Amino acid sequence: MKYAYSQNERVEATPKAQGICICCGSEMIAKCGNQKIWHWAHKNRRQCDTWWENETEWHRNWKDKFPKEWQEVVHFSDDGEKHIADVKTRNGFVIEFQHSAISPSEMASREQFYTNMIWIVDGTRLLKDLQRFTSFEHWQSYQSNRYDHANLRALPKRWINSSVPVFFDFGIDDWLYGLIHQYDPEAGNGPVSVTMKIDYLVHAITNSGAWQAQRVKLK
Numbered sequence: 001m002k003y004a005y006s007q008n009e010r011v012e013a014t015p016k017a018q019g020i021c022i023c024c025g026s027e028m029i030a031k032c033g034n035q036k037i038w039h040w041a042h043k044n045r046r047q048c049d050t051w052w053e054n055e056t057e058w059h060r061n062w063k064d065k066f067p068k069e070w071q072e073v074v075h076f077s078d079d080g081e082k083h084i085a086d087v088k089t090r091n092g093f094v095i096e097f098q099h100s101a102i103s104p105s106e107m108a109s110r111e112q113f114y115t116n117m118i119w120i121v122d123g124t125r126l127l128k129d130l131q132r133f134t135s136f137e138h139w140q141s142y143q144s145n146r147y148d149h150a151n152l153r154a155l156p157k158r159w160i161n162s163s164v165p166v167f168f169d170f171g172i173d174d175w176l177y178g179l180i181h182q183y184d185p186e187a188g189n190g191p192v193s194v195t196m197k198i199d200y201l202v203h204a205i206t207n208s209g210a211w212q213a214q215r216v217k218l219k
């Protein structure tokens with residue numbers, strides 16, 4: 001994790017620092033080596049947040065686009081279940097950055113738990129996803145905030161049933177490629193694709209504390 005509590009403050013890992021987990025309250029040690037990004041790890045291996053995935057530089061770069069106080073926030077459900085949201089805004093809107101593989105059941109659980117959320121997925125992890133996407137001619141003519149059906153087939157199929165917006169970061173310039181459901185009021189329920197500049201999405205969320213797909217009629 002990027003943050004742990006130390007003397008009641010959220011602090012980043014520095015060599016030999018000690019801290020307390022923001023989620024389970026157990027002891028954390030600072031891992032500050034050369035191989036991985038500096039992070040906090042539980043001193044004793046224990047069950048904390050089972051949804052937590054080891055952070056990559058990709059995670060850190062994304063989190064750091066948002067205010068520090070929104071990064072790694074413990075979110076509670078009514079029945080007391082708790083998980084650490086990668087980003088949770090002042091309005092309770094959650095962004096989950098997903099690098100590793102995730103099972104359909106965990107995907108659904110997380111969407112149900114947070115409800116008001118979007119995914120941002122590392123589209124470069126699987127070469128076949130990236131190749132499929134870049135072989136699709138449409139992606140080159142993408143325009144910001146363009147919604148259509150044309151590019152759906154270029155996006156990884158396993159996310160198509162997601163109940164919340166999913167944005168893929170294929171590491172191509174500064175674009176995101178989104179998959180949004182139940183969006184077109186004319187055509188009825190179903191997925192559409194949207195293209196967006198990373199900065200646009202980040203600014204929209206930072207300014208308003210949330211993000212909602214526009215409802216426009218598709219041609």
Ligand SMILES: [Zn+2]
Nearest residue numbers: 021023024048
């Ligand atoms: Zn913990």
